[in-house]
Amino acid sequence: MRISADENIPLLTSFFSEFGPIRQFTGRSVNRDDLLETDVLLVRSVTRVDENLLAGTPVKFVGTATIGTDHIDLEYLKRAGIGFASAPGCNAQAVVDYVLSALSVLVDARDQRFADLVVGIVGVGNVGACLRRRLEEMGVKVLAVDPFKTEAEVGELTTLDEVLTADVVTLHTPLTTEGDHPTWHLINAERLAQMKPDACLINTCRGPVVDNQALKSHLAALSEFEAILDVWENEPELDLELMQRCLIATPHIAGYSLDGKMNGTEIIYRAVCEFLGLPIRRKLGQFLPEPGVKRVNFTDQVPVHQALRTAIRAAYEVRVDDGMMRTAMRRASSRKAAFDQLRRDYPLRRDIPTMRVGVPAKCQDLHDVLAAAGFDVRTK
């Protein structure tokens, strides 16, 4: 079995070398000629997988180590009898951590607390549902919309119009252009106008779910309106003026925790085993490093809301990624190359649940809110 894989999929050798030789490629530049001796193709979101890439190649199976599948022509794969697997949920926790860190920056900037916010969630799948659970347990009021889910599955749902009245609207849909509820430019000028003038829009799903030009005009017109963007129209060529108007701007790394990326590898490894009818011999636990020494201890002197923000940002500080992006974009001769380089060289980051937090036994409120945010809380 000959495998070709994106060089940015971690643990390729550890998981896949038992199947045969692995050739690695750069995701954006791989072409049909590179795949003439490939049976199994493993990609990330930057490779468009369609007839152009695969026709006439021996590829029998495609795995993408990502949640999103908008880069794959699923209809073509089906027609061509090519097996397929994605990695649902692999980096959902990482995206939740990103949103929590972003919200903590927002409440700091506005001298608020998490519990002052009403958060609107658009799309209650793996990410949206996990975010909803965490926020509600942290005492945040949530409004949610998802036309493909029932309340029995995901809890109370409302309309998009209602969700747009929230203080923060965070997007967690796939990118779709067809059907009854397409998400391409779901947030356009009209929908932005429905939002509060001092609301905050967070997009960590796919860039074109927001009309970026409309958002740029909206930000220019309303000084109190905030945008936090991890994903952009026309990635990796992003709109510098839009970036400059954002409260937080990052290069599509919301899901880039070590845990999230490695989960993605394990999920597609299992799918390849199943496709080939082979036993599953490798488990992520064999390779995932111990979380190291990242621990925080609180005393009974720290106010709960302050401890929560400190713990979230000790686990993951989104402003570091924002700063790296702005610096790289300012200095870069090629913004496209800089965007991809930031992603390729992304520093090691672990999910919030891997972080141990110590709280005094008598601080039950603090214990509960940190546990709600997902931390491994220990009393001392």
Ligand SMILES: NC(=O)c1ccc[n+]([C@@H]2O[C@H](COP(=O)([O-])OP(=O)(O)OC[C@H]3O[C@@H](n4cnc5c(N)ncnc54)[C@H](O)[C@@H]3O)[C@@H](O)[C@H]2O)c1
């Ligand atoms: N920035 C990143 O690093 C990053 C990381 C992970 C995922 N993502 C993106 O985030 C998206 C969400 O991830 P997920 O794991 O929750 O996916 P998911 O498939 O589990 O959930 C998506 C949800 O959106 C809902 N939905 C579809 N159309 C909708 C519409 N018009 N309005 C409201 N809801 C709608 C679906 O019913 C589903 O419940 C992915 O599709 C992926 O593109 C980005």
Ligand SMILES: O=C(O)[C@H](O)[C@H](O)COP(=O)(O)O
């Ligand atoms: O869909 C996903 O899982 C995420 O967007 C993922 O983090 C994308 O990362 P990439 O494949 O572009 O490296």
